[in-house]
Amino acid sequence: MHSIDVFHRELTNELDERGFSTYTLDWVATVKIPEGMSVEDGLEYAYRWTQNTDGSWSRRIGNDSNPNVVCYKTKQIKGRIYGLRSSMVGDVFVVDSDMDQQYKVAMFGFEHSPKAA
Numbered sequence: 001m002h003s004i005d006v007f008h009r010e011l012t013n014e015l016d017e018r019g020f021s022t023y024t025l026d027w028v029a030t031v032k033i034p035e036g037m038s039v040e041d042g043l044e045y046a047y048r049w050t051q052n053t054d055g056s057w058s059r060r061i062g063n064d065s066n067p068n069v070v071c072y073k074t075k076q077i078k079g080r081i082y083g084l085r086s087s088m089v090g091d092v093f094v095v096d097s098d099m100d101q102q103y104k105v106a107m108f109g110f111e112h113s114p115k116a117a
Helices: 039-048
Strands: 003-015 021-032 069-071 075-077 080-082 092-095 102-105 110-112
Touching (some): 039 092
Antiparallel strands (some): 003 021, 075 080, 102 110
């Protein structure tokens, strides 16, 4: 395994035909996975390094900074730049840009979810 693309779910202001909120998937980062890791370990690695536990993963601040993470987004509010949120349940991780290798972040671990997007 070489990389995992991280997509965060973002709510829209629209409702579906059942009245539920809809969402889009926003490609926020790619995480380069160290050689020799299994898919499961690679997913856990990508999840860990897209968490704000001691700094900001997206702004490379503190102990959450990792040179293997390439962040594609910033959040700007009233001219001020903020870091992105942590990955969470419902977000989608794609292994090696293969859309058949999609995994949704679950309550515990990941669920294989081909073509989840």
